[in-house]
Amino acid sequence: MSFLNIIRRRLVLLIFVVFGVSVVTFVISHMIPGDPARMMAGERASDETVAQMREALGLDRPLHIQYLTYVGDLLQGDFGVSIRTQRPVMDDILRFFPATIELAVAALLFAIVLGIPLGVLSAVAKDRGIDHLTRTLSVTGISTPAFWLGLLLIYLFYGQLGILPGSGRLAGNMSPPPFVTGFYTVDSLIAGDWAALRSALAHLILPALTLGFIHLGVVTRQIRSAMLEVLQEDYIRTAKASGLSRARIVLDHGLRNALIPSVTMIGLAFGDLLYGAVLTETVFAWPGMGNYVVESIAALDFPAIMGFTVVASTAYVLLNLLVDLTYMFLDPQIREIG
């Protein structure tokens, strides 16, 4: 399959996904216990006010009209107004989005930079001490509740040692650097604000470690099993019979081929970072989308929850597209024919 085909397929899928998400979120908004109009109007509003609110929200119209209006709004980026913050949901999401991405990228970097060598090491030393150690580490990572690990780290590094901050993105007395990328670390670097950079990095460490540790497990396990599979291929035997050095066999012949299937897995894991991010951000009061959605859940702020769901799903599909393209770029059989 060629690049163009993949892109076309993914875009068609994207349309279906957004359609599916819109249906799901629409249905969910109508499933919720309680009356959204009353919720909007407030507990003590009169029935008349509620009726007015219902009309204003279009809740008195037939369902399919309501749905079409809803989709039309979605397409224009209008996700409604958050009940909790009283701001357009889209504005909220745009404000919190970069923080989540910054956290996710930092976590993924940690997981990949450490996970690939560990996975390779584990596969090469299969069933030996170092393998058991690495596998224990990776299984622990996969099995650790992110929220709990976050709490432990806060207790240790903030509560007991007092060397790292336990919440937020920046020290309370600092103002964020001028907006360029939305990543505080990058933006403060661009602005040359070293104090802000140090603070941003210090705040990033624990959340990134929390989120990264879980994905370290995923990456290590994936690389290990892909390497084990590749290392018993016939071409590895050919390489051995040609006298190539062990390092060359493992890294050039082995890892090169093990990375191809792993790209998909690691890409999907990046999508799952959203999941971990929700929990990590909650624990560290990290002002990202995850934190936003959990606070919205507590307030039963459905426009916000649904807006988040739509944006997260779309991002997830686009990410998958990117992963597919990377995969195709790495596999010569697809690249050359493409």
Next chain:
Amino acid sequence: MTVTDRPETLPSAEADTNGPAGATSFDWRYVWYQLRRSPLAIVGLVIIILVLATMIFAPVLAPYDPNAINLLNRLAAPSFEHWFGTDQVGRDLLSRVIYGARTSVTVGFAIVGISMGFGVVIGAFSGLAGGRIDTVIMRFMDVLLSFPSFVMAMALAAALGPDLINAMLAIAVVRIPFYVRLARGQALSLRERPYVKAAVTFGSSRLHIVRRHIMPNSLAPIIVQGTLDIGVAILTASALSFIGLGAQQPTAEWGAMVSNGRDFLLDQWWYPTFPGLAILITAVGFNLFGDGLRDIFDPRLRAK
């Protein structure tokens, strides 16, 4: 286009084995032999057995009633009387962690049971039906798989209302497509086996083929996946509880206990620590054992 695409293959000289020595996945002696060589899988198995025992014998093991409130002994540090300390209303945390095994592990099994049950039936049906039905079902599953599962579970659970059963259902529903894909893949690959083709040639009904050939032979990989998934399900359910979408007071549930203990973290570290450790250990158990099983049953990883 190279010759690789042609439907026929040349015979391999190695296909005939040397008498009855060839072990298959159904040689339980072989499975046990492999398990014994894999200490981590044994550790996993032991953990699972201990957790299940804790679940079953909770009333015997727990020193106190998990819901007995003792306001005079709030937030007590671990001691001989209260090994894991007490919570903010003086309930014994050890007893609550023990009873929590019942909630968390049951939920884990239920999630996997529901998603596996529905997923396998749909997947096998789709794979065997083939043609347009298969295409439609699989396209639909592609769409479902493109949803970020935790986010969808969160949205669903939020909509259904914060409750453990709702959280469980939400997680189970979003995990169905994984099993659909797995079971369909199994059905498709088994359908090409010569013994299934042979069964077609003597006029077997579809039902016979599914019951006699497809089901027994696709069980192993699905069970392996299920074992690994129980760990994931327990983690996910506890995560939903942690953000307030799962178990509610006064149910003893590990995720909810960590959530409650969070406010006391800096002064009463033990409160959130022990329930979280219970989640970790249980998930480790299922993951280790599942990994071990996969190594045994996955022929690609089996040493040549």
Next chain:
Amino acid sequence: MSAVVEVRDLSLEFPTYRGPVHALSNVTLSVGAGEIVGLVGESGCGKSVTSMSVIRLLPPASNRITEGTIRLIGRDMLATGERELQDMRGKLVSMVFQEPMNALNPTIRIGRQITQVIHRHERVSRAEAEARAERLLAEMQVPDAKRVMKNYPFELSGGMRQRVLLAMAFSCNPKVLIADEPTTALDVTVQAQVLTLLREKAKERGTSVLFITHDLAVVAQLCDRVYVMYAGKIVEQGRTADVLRRPLHPYTQALLRSLPELGQPKQPLASIAGTVPDLIHPPGGCLFRPRCAFAHDRCVEVPPLLSGGGEEVQHAAACWLLADGHRDSADTGRSDLPSNEATTLPAKPAKQTLLTLEGIGMRFPVGANWRGRPRGYVHALNGVELEVQRGETLGIVGESGCGKSTLGQIVMGLLRPTDGRVLFDGTDLGNLPGSEMRRMRRRFQIVFQDPQASLNPRMTAWRVITEPLAVAGGRTTSWLKGKARELALQVGLRPDQLERYPHEFSGGQRQRIAIARALALEPELLVLDEPTSALDVSVQAQILNLLLRLQRELDLTYLFISHNVSVIRHVADRVAVMYLGQVVELGPTAEVLNHPGHPYTRALLASVPSLDQSAELAAPVRGVELPSAIRLPTGCFFRERCPFAAAGCDQPQPLRGAEADRHLVRCHRTGELPPA
């Protein structure tokens, strides 16, 4: 002659969960400078293990060398460290393996895979290495070497990949080349080319070759000397001509006699009773004893290698028969044929057509665009017309990709042909309603190639055998078990083993189970799709004998599909030769195979290695690649590779023959060709 490879008394074990497997016991062999030495034996005999041990390629944890020495070019390989071993591999000794499809790294360009080896062992510039790689490819008759350097392995065919691997193996001018079944996965025409190439290049460069194979005919064509292995032991050794002409060991004798090329067509072959011993609990003494027709008291002791005497230098076998007093019986063993199989040919029944294939065409979609529509089609079958007469065996022979197995599946109704009709006993199978079809299906059954894959691993043998009857319904378990016993006896299985699972049987026994299952419904026609191709020759002989006997006893009709010309020659009354989805030649077996009319049939026959060393191995085809079945050639499909192609060949060729329906050839130049 100084030996470059010297293995002495090598014994090796593999630890398993059932206990250690004694894979090699006291193997002693040597390869002299410039010599080509064969190591031959059936699967599991330890020949590959021996070759891998020579360059210490077995993963150290998986095996244990209990005694012996390995010397390679004077160096003690068991005392050499891993670093030094790496320096030797690829430089002094290199190796080519069986599966060329996976032996090259799929993500690295061909050129770099070769230059990598050169750079590893020699200090040369990049340009020099590349030039040498290109020269090597050209030397290995890779067309367009410059382009191939930039290709990835998936862009090359299996034969081409094996040439690349040979280029790699020769890249640093090794003293020794170890070739482990390098042509087994290849088609015969490609095998002939690769073998010729290997022999030429090795002799040119003075490289010693240790050639591992299961095929005695390949040994005859290639090797100066040969070692025969059985159950981890060398049982016979000597010059190829001596061993093949006057085998000393009963095992070698039996192995040769079980080859269909040495038997009379349709007559039972001598087969070796029993199976290879379990090497976890090997029998004491001579390992062949339980299966040997000449076993006597002394065989409980391990026999030493004893000389065959006479002027045959180095010809020796590990058999007590060669000790004084027994030498005569060793020779008389040759003409011995089992007497329990009847040897008379059945009377030909009156001619009656049982199966008719009318204009069968089959296309498979390949690739998919973004809407899931196919981007092209593989034209697997292109207008096949065949008739099978009741009681006969129609052999279908051809190389991979010729569509023979697809044809078998279409006959069985497992695939629905894109064009044409299948008539069974006059009934068109294409438009039968389901229930009728189900009843009809009982009358024709199939036996597949791989007996392991064709039996459900979770069913006991009796359930497998009676599955067709159970499906039909209405039978009690005890009736089914009784029937299973009957069928088991008919195919030569022990009825007391029917409660076992398939993995507890050997390959040959599994194929017997599959045959019993096919017979359960008392069919009239059996489609045999490469039924012996996954089996060792001694087991193949047993199965061929069984099939011939069953045909006589049960009056069966066979559609026998095989890539193996010798097997077809042995079993078939008539033969159809297929090429690119067409029947190119059809006629009585002896007629077609002794006087081939089509240039492709000639090429195919000339490529089959013969036990007769004087026969020249040749593959008279032009070019090396089979044309694409996606874009079929115009006119005669063989035109581009045909040495006799001329004007007129660009027109489609019909099957024609002088006498209608006797010997048909799809070539308009048949009459003009020089005699084969």
